[in-house]
Amino acid sequence: MYEGKSILQLHELLVSKKVTPLDLVKDAIELAKKDDNNAFEYIMENEAIKIASNLGEVDENNLLWGIPFVIKDNMSTKDVPTTASSNILKGYIPVFDATVVKKLKDAKAVPIGKTTLDELAMGGTGTSGHLGVTHNPWDKSKTRLVGGSSCGSAAATAAGIVPFALASDTGDSTRKPASFAGLVGLKPTWSRISRWGLFPFAPSLDTIGIFSRNVMDCAIVTSVLAGRDEKDATSSTEKVENYWKFVGKPCEKRNIAIVKEIVDTISDKEVVMAFNKTVSEFKNRGFKINEVSIPNEVLTSLFPTYFVISCAEATSNNANLDGIKFGPLSNGSTYEEVMCEARTKGFGELIKRRFVIGSFALMKENQNDLFLRAQRNRRRIVEIVNNILKDNDFIYLPAAPSIAPKINESSDRLSDEYLIADNHLVLGNFAGLPSITLPIGFKNDMPFGANLMGRAFDEVGLFQVAYELEQITGLANIYAKGGK
Ligand code: GLN
Numbered sequence: 001m002y003e004g005k006s007i008l009q010l011h012e013l014l015v016s017k018k019v020t021p022l023d024l025v026k027d028a029i030e031l032a033k034k035d036d037n038n039a040f041e042y043i044m045e046n047e048a049i050k051i052a053s054n055l056g057e058v059d060e061n062n063l064l065w066g067i068p069f070v071i072k073d074n075m076s077t078k079d080v081p082t083t084a085s086s087n088i089l090k091g092y093i094p095v096f097d098a099t100v101v102k103k104l105k106d107a108k109a110v111p112i113g114k115t116t117l118d119e120l121a122m123g124g125t126g127t128s129g130h131l132g133v134t135h136n137p138w139d140k141s142k143t144r145l146v147g148g149s150s151c152g153s154a155a156a157t158a159a160g161i162v163p164f165a166l167a168s169d170t171g172d173s174t175r176k177p178a179s180f181a182g183l184v185g186l187k188p189t190w191s192r193i194s195r196w197g198l199f200p201f202a203p204s205l206d207t208i209g210i211f212s213r214n215v216m217d218c219a220i221v222t223s224v225l226a227g228r229d230e231k232d233a234t235s236s237t238e239k240v241e242n243y244w245k246f247v248g249k250p251c252e253k254r255n256i257a258i259v260k261e262i263v264d265t266i267s268d269k270e271v272v273m274a275f276n277k278t279v280s281e282f283k284n285r286g287f288k289i290n291e292v293s294i295p296n297e298v299l300t301s302l303f304p305t306y307f308v309i310s311c312a313e314a315t316s317n318n319a320n321l322d323g324i325k326f327g328p329l330s331n332g333s334t335y336e337e338v339m340c341e342a343r344t345k346g347f348g349e350l351i352k353r354r355f356v357i358g359s360f361a362l363m364k365e366n367q368n369d370l371f372l373r374a375q376r377n378r379r380r381i382v383e384i385v386n387n388i389l390k391d392n393d394f395i396y397l398p399a400a401p402s403i404a405p406k407i408n409e410s411s412d413r414l415s416d417e418y419l420i421a422d423n424h425l426v427l428g429n430f431a432g433l434p435s436i437t438l439p440i441g442f443k444n445d446m447p448f449g450a451n452l453m454g455r456a457f458d459e460v461g462l463f464q465v466a467y468e469l470e471q472i473t474g475l476a477n478i479y480a481k482g483g484k
Contacts (some may be wrong), residue, residue: 002027004160004479008066008218014058015234021110021185022054028068028112031161037135039147039155039360041073042081042433044115051110063220063244064109064274070156074121076197085129086119086345092326093242098197098207099229102165107224107411112162119348120282121168121201122314124176126151127407128350136180136404137480138446144274147177150209154181157211160479163474164221167209170201171306172425174209174227174312178437180404182447182478184466186210186217189456190432193222193234194229197310203314205236205306205429207260214476215438219244223458253393256282257292261299265420268402269349271448274441275398278450282471292395300416301377303423306375306430307432321346324360363400382431389433394465395453399437403446428453436466439475447478 013019015178025048032043046112052066057066071077074084076094083242126134126148127379128211134151136144137159150167154177157165169172178185178310186209190410193208208225212218258279266272283289323330324343330345332338347355361370363415366399372376388395405411411418428435435453442448452469454462470476 003031003479004477005163005303007063007163007212007220010067011065013299013349015060017367022049024066024068025049025110025112031159032113034068035156035159035161036135037137037155037159038131039112039115039134039152039159039161039220041083041085041116041131044080044111044113045109046079046206046219048110048112049063051105055108059108059456062108062115064104064107064224067109068112068162068429068430069109070113070115070162071101071106072117072150072153072165072167074117074168075166077114079110080114082114083130085117085131086346086351087130087346088321088342089327091194091328095125096197098227100233101197102342103224105334110359113156115156117151118149119351120199121149121170121173122351122354123148124172126177128348130348133407136446139404140183144446145180145407147180147404149173150211153211154178154183157181157183157213158472158480160481163479164210164212164217167211168198169207169209169429170205170310171423171429173270174211175425175435175437175482176400177297178211179399179449179451181355182449182475183437184212184215184438185437186218186222187428187435188222188226188459189434190234190429192230192434192457192459193225193232193237194227194228194235197232200317201218202310203317204313207429213479214246214467215470216244217465219247219463222256226459227475236457238405241460243459244462246460246466249464249468251461253461253466254287254291255386255392255394255475256287256465257290257392259294259395259397259424260291261294261296262420262424265417266401266404269445270443271398271402272440275450276450278440278469278472279396279478282468285468285472286329292392296383296416298381299424302381302426303419305374305377305381306423306426307357308370309378310352310475311358312361312371314359315355315362318355378430381427385431385433388457393454393461397451399449399451403443403448406430432456432461434459436462436467438469438473439478440469440473
């Protein structure tokens with residue numbers, strides 16, 4: 001009944017007492033139970049009903065009061081199973097809420113479920129979690145991916161079950177699925193939102209992510225989540241704004257850069273045409289568009305650089321998954337035996353491969369040639385990006401080379417198109433910049449998106465220019481109707 005409604009629409013219904021939080025939660029739970037995309041690890045039925053029943057009187061000044069949402073299952077939730085879609089964490093029930101979960105609960109939003117992901121957030125397909133493939137709600141034939149790693153949060157939001165979802169983004173895990181699922185997907189500035197309780201993948205790149213179906217909703221959630229958290233020493237003390245209050249006000253920053261080489265490498269004409277159309281519209285609205293250049297040899301180094309750094313950090317940060325502290329206990333008479341069995345049984349093939357690569361890159365004799373070399377290259381890339389952002393307020397690009405791929409479709413992973421157009425969103429993680437994906441068009445009834453990236457801590461400007469793009473495309477509040 002309330003499927004597909006935005007935060008603001010639901011807020012109005014709540015304030016005018018046309019619905020209660022309990023109505024919304026029951027409705028969302030029912031939809032979650034009917035979900036046939038494999039979006040959920042765990043539906044928080046009893047927990048959500050209890051919270052919704054005890055919210056008291058409606059608070060009309062609090063836009064999140066009584067609003068249901070879902071949480072990617074790599075975030076700790078007190079007394080609620082949390083697996084990161086990995087067998088190694090089967091049965092793990094955290095004793096605390098991640099700061100982002102706590103903040104939303106304190107704001108009286110109601111979590112209704114934990115969502116599937118690529119195992120431990122390492123992946124971009126939404127196929128590697130222990131519950132198998134997560135499907136794209138827009139594709140009724142169930143042959144297309146929704147993308148990952150935040151697959152379940154993307155699917156639940158795109159199916160209209162909840163108006164927003166918590167996700168995470170280390171390379172593009174919020175912004176790429178957002179493109180495949182017709183969603184708004186935000187990666188904030190690194191350190192803007194506390195990561196306490198988010199399972200680390202590669203902490204120099206990791207951020208919390210947010211999915212919603214319009215820019216305003218995304219800004220509303222960001223306003224609540226942003227800010228210093230004493231529990232996360234890496235969280236920023238930079239001033240937090242009421243971001244949503246700036247949405248819709250004229251955007252003062254008007255210089256937009258487009259990286260020619262990235263657009264040029266995309267072979268899908270429809271994506272490029274739709275993108276170019278939005279560029280013309282930006283011009284019509286008085287924005288200045290500057291074509292800038294990043295050499296191909298730099299762009300083709302993005303993925304290998306990301307892979308070495310992220311695998312190395314992941315290997316080190318996941319060393320605590322040894323079968324003793326969390327998850328099912330394994331057999332063995334020594335620590336090594338227990339750990340070996342737990343990790344052999346508990347991790348999927350792709351995770352093991354990443355840990356092997358990470359360990360290899362960190363070996364003393366390889367460190368200089370691999371890990372440190374990747375870090376030096378990252379520094380070079382960050383300098384290039386920051387240089388572009390000296391004269392430009394934003395960088396604007398197609399978010400992905402095409403619509404969501406078919407489940408078994410494999411791309412040529414050595415082609416420039418793959419290396420560049422499928423991986424350029426990692427620029428935002430390398431440089432720690434805020435970056436947001438929005439839908440800009442459809443092909444074969446499947447959505448595709450574009451991405452805007454801004455200067456560090458300029459979430460205000462980013463939301464404003466994103467809102468402008470939303471006006472240009474008219475693609476706010478779209479969702480895949482009916483589920484089946
Ligand atoms: N797809 C990228 C990877 O495979 C990004 C993952 C992420 O952002 N969590 O690692």
